[in-house]
Amino acid sequence: MSSQSRKQDHVDLTVENQSDYEISSGFDQYRFRHNALPEINLSDIDISAELLGRKFSMPLFVSSMTGGYAGATQVNEIIARVCQDLNLPMGVGSQRILLNEPDQLETFSVVRKTAPNAFIAGNIGGVQLIDDFPASKIDILINSIEADALIVHLNPLQELMQPEGDRNFNGILDGISRLVSDCPVPIIVKETGAGISASVARKLLEAGVKVIDIAGSGGTSWAKVENLRKINSNPYHEFNNWGLPTVVCLNEIVQSGIKPDQIIASGGIKSAGDVVKSLCLGAGFAATAQPVIASIHQNGENGLRDLLTRWSDIMKFTMLLVGVDSVEKLDSSYIMREL
Numbered sequence: 430m431s432s433q434s435r436k437q438d439h440v441d442l443t444v445e446n447q448s449d450y451e452i453s454s455g456f457d458q459y460r461f462r463h464n465a466l467p468e469i470n471l472s473d474i475d476i477s478a479e480l481l482g483r484k485f486s487m488p489l490f491v492s493s494m495t496g497g498y499a500g501a502t503q504v505n506e507i508i509a510r511v512c513q514d515l516n517l518p519m520g521v522g523s524q525r526i527l528l529n530e531p532d533q534l535e536t537f538s539v540v541r542k543t544a545p546n547a548f549i550a551g552n553i554g555g556v557q558l559i560d561d562f563p564a565s566k567i568d569i570l571i572n573s574i575e576a577d578a579l580i581v582h583l584n585p586l587q588e589l590m591q592p593e594g595d596r597n598f599n600g601i602l603d604g605i606s607r608l609v610s611d612c613p614v615p616i617i618v619k620e621t622g623a624g625i626s627a628s629v630a631r632k633l634l635e636a637g638v639k640v641i642d643i644a645g646s647g648g649t650s651w652a653k654v655e656n657l658r659k660i661n662s663n664p665y666h667e668f669n670n671w672g673l674p675t676v677v678c679l680n681e682i683v684q685s686g687i688k689p690d691q692i693i694a695s696g697g698i699k700s701a702g703d704v705v706k707s708l709c710l711g712a713g714f715a716a717t718a719q720p721v722i723a724s725i726h727q728n729g730e731n732g733l734r735d736l737l738t739r740w741s742d743i744m745k746f747t748m749l750l751v752g753v754d755s756v757e758k759l760d761s762s763y764i765m766r767e768l
């Protein structure tokens with residue numbers, strides 16, 4: 430199975446929502462506290478937010494997804510154009526393929542050509558860092574998209590479910606430490622849906638990682654995706670619901686003292702309400718993948734534009750209805766546990 434057809438399989442299996450966890454991300458355990466007297470003009474609500482020293486129109490990162498197969502150029506171009514226009518940060522999918530198949534460059538470089546001013550993050554698997562990862566490889570990842578940051582994904586569950594996946598996860602933390610020293614742009618570390626605990630987050634921050642994207646359980650289940658792939662004749666469905674729910678990760682990371690500007694909440698962010706709840710619970714930013722690829726699948730560039738414009742409106746309405754006018758002021762006083 431080539432990397433190209435694996436990436437195509439991933440998109441095909443996630444666009445229809447058939448590969449979500451059957452457990453909840455946890456956001457549905459909370460309701461907003463309605464304020465009947467908000468004393469705010471809707472036009473004064475400011476949903477702009479900072480990440481890694483840059484200001485964005487709202488606290489939403491379009492998660493790493495694609496690149497490296499025939500259809501990826503068009504998807505990446507759409508995401509890049511919308512992120513450029515709306516001033517939102519985006520990640521490309523794993524660039525591992527570029528290290529072996531340079532002819533796939535266009536599927537990634539299209540993002541920088543389309544979005545000269547957008548914040549764009551590269552992406553590489555932690556497993557790739559176990560062995561020597563020389564400056565020449567870092568250059569390929571960064572230069573192909575003129576990256577503003579590099580995301581390292583941790584995905585032991587996903588790899589174990591892939592018949593062709595990696596089996597050695599020993600030495601990733603050292604590899605990340607070396608990357609932090611050698612890489613000219615900040616490092617973000619993310620999971621892909623099984624979550625990052627407080628103790629893992631601490632180790633990563635001590636290694637010099639700038640931001641943790643928790644990518645917890647409750648949205649796309651990568652065990653399920655891999656188990657649904659036709660190539661997989663020996664699926665381990667026992668792991669389809671494996672992982673730390675997003676809100677569990679977020680709560681324990683926040684309680685451990687990690688600051689909002691170091692935390693992106695993701696994994697099952699399905700609505701603007703989930704974005705606002707993430708910030709109420711202590712994240713500085715949120716990120717989403719599946720709703721983005723689904724909106725493009727349904728209605729192309731307009732689908733994504735409509736989704737994000739709607740989320741922006743709903744964020745403002747939500748903040749007005751709880752009586753808060755800027756995202757920095759969001760905290761747990763604006764939500765309550767479901768009855």
Ligand SMILES: Cc1cc2nc3c(=O)[nH]c(=O)nc-3n(C[C@H](O)[C@H](O)[C@H](O)COP(=O)(O)O)c2cc1C
Nearest residue numbers: 492493494522523582621648649696697717718719
């Ligand atoms: C089609 C698709 C492809 C993905 N490819 C990557 C990837 O190459 N690298 C990565 O770090 N994460 C990848 N992800 C994982 C997402 O970035 C995200 O962490 C995960 O899907 C959980 O978010 P969600 O519940 O909003 O989908 C991919 C997700 C989707 C839907």
